[in-house]
Amino acid sequence: MVASIVDSLDGAINHLAYLADDPRIDYQSVVVWSSFLTTAFEVWLNRRQLRQYDKPKPPPELASHISDDKFRKAQAYGRDKTRYSLFKAVFNQILGWAIIRSRLYAKLWYVTGGWMDTLGLAPSRTIVHSMMWISTLVVFSTIPSIPWNYYYTFVLEEKHGFNKSTLKLWIMDQIKSTVLLAAIGLPILAAFLKIIELAGRRFVPWLMLFLITVQLSMQMIYPTFIQPLFNKLTPLPEGELRTRVENLAAKLKFPLNHLYVIDGSKRSGHSNAYFYGLPWSKHIVIYDTLMEQSSPAEVEAVLGHELGHWSYTHPTKLLLIIQLHLLTTLTTFSIFIHNRALFDSFGFDPQLAITGVAGGPQPIIIGFMLFQLVLEPQDTVVNFLIHALTRKYEYQADEFAVKLDKKEDLASALIKLHIDNLSAPHNDKLYSMYHHSHPTLPERLRAMETYVRAVDVQGKKDL
Ligand SMILES: [Zn+2]
Known part of the structure; x- marks a missing residue:
């Protein structure tokens, strides 16, 4: 049974591989056009978002919390960031296009092949060659x-x-x-x-x-x-906050092992909190910036939200989805792995011995890179889907904190974070769905309000 499924799957992959290896398919043009379209879409989204920074007043949910001065600052910061990402997207598009048009992938493969020769390494050592190739390519694209x-x-x-x-x-x-x-x-x-x-x-x-x-x-x-190489984590000192967090963890049966403060302020004024660890031993990390900006009750409410993610096993679910995506990607790659047409269209001369041996195999690493270029446009769709899911998770975690009776503290903490981080007061719907893993603050505040009201009505019915 299993064997026959594997065989038919194998047959299907072989057949698809045969269809995809058609010299009439100009893969390079497919990649160039689809990447230009993706960039055009992103630029369009950025321009939609840029219009949000011209709005003269904050949204009603924030109006009573944000001063005119803070609002103007947030609009200016958002505008600068969005412009920056617009220009960067255009720059990267042109750079990517130049790399493809100049046949850099193929040229680097031949150049590093020459280095192999100089070093007296046999051309059959494809993995060493691949390491040289990728390192050079990374240097070229990082500069x-x-x-x-x-x-x-x-x-x-x-x-x-x-x-x-x-x-x-x-x-x-x-x-x-x-x-x-x-x-x-x-x-x-x-x-x-x-x-x-x-x-x-x-x-x-x-x-x-x-x-x-x-x-x-x-x-x-x-x-x-790895993290200690960049930041310092110190145990959260005894005090009101520590007691609050420990009590919260005990109440929810969260297996809290360590409670740390991270020196996020060393690099940036932005703030946050998160948890990590094995299922039976978890650690909570709070940014020093968050502690400065919020009261202990507010930090506790933020952690109430975080523990909502834990209670609903959101990280595990996301991890499983990532594996599913990985599995699909690798299976599709197995269709393209020996695709001659793909290699040819990116300047790998079939007459030239690619690995130094005439008719030798195509280097796997290059097949994988080219395949990723072909696959890239589907990231746009994946972005929307993953963000739709993480937004749902955010609403659930907020609801969890509300059930813990922390609505007021969570709302005020989120508003403070939003204002202190100068987050964009207005968001274009489509831009936000594409770029943001979280719903916007007004959306979250509205959802919490609706939830509280629904529970109130339900409660009265029960009486
Ligand atoms: Zn969250």
Whole structure:
């Protein structure tokens, strides 16, 4: 039974692979056109959002909480950020297009092949070659993003009073991130390629198993080994807040192990709180900025919301959905893995021996990169779907906090956070659905209000 399903699935994949490997399909044009369309869509969304910053008054839900001065500041900050992302999207589009048109992927493969030769490495060592290729490509694509990142932190955020980072800290952050990316990313990528090399076209289950293991290990490694490289976590001192949070955790049977404060203020004035850990041992982290801005009761209400996510097992559900998405992506990749037409259209000359051996296999890593380019437009749709789901989760977590009788504190905490972070007072509906994992603040406040009223009516009926 299982064997016959696997066989028919295999047959279907082979058939699709045959259909997709048609020299008449100009994959490069497909990628260029679809990426231009995606960027055009994003620019259109940004322009819709930009109009929101011309509105002269805050939305009614916020009107009594936000001063004229704060409102003007929030509008100015939002306008600057949206303009920035509009220009960046256009710049990245042109850069991506130039990289494709100049056949950089193919050229780099031949250039790094030359380096292999110089180093006396046999051309058959495709994985070493792939590591050289990806590292060079990452360097090429990271350099243009440095000025953008610099501008964002030291010009844009600075202008609006959020930047707390120094040039030295910023440079150290960039170096640390790059070293970490190489130290963790390259071995994972090498294993990824090796698994496909060994398993052939039926690599999907093996690769899934490997990637799930990697994700779970990263969840354990990140807070203990990686986060401390960037931030300091200190136990929350004894006091009203600690008692409140501990009581809340005990009441909900949340397996709280550690309660930390993180020095988010080292880099930025933005604030937050979150939890992490294994099912039986959880840790809560509160930003020092959140504690400065809110009363203990308000921080407790924010954590009430966070523990709502835990109670509804939202993180686990999201993790499962990510795996499903990964499984679909990898299965589709197995259709494209040996696609000659795809390689040809990006300048990999079929006459030239790609790996130095005439007729040799196409490098997996390049197949994967090209396949991702083809697949990219579907991210737009995935964005909408995932955000629709996370918005639903946000409403549920808010409802959870309301049930804990924390509506007033949560509402005032969210309003304070919103105002202190200078979040956009008005949001274009479509822009927000595409970009934001959370509903807008007026939407959340309205939903909490509706929920309280529904419970009131229900309560009276029960009496
Ligand atoms: Zn939430």
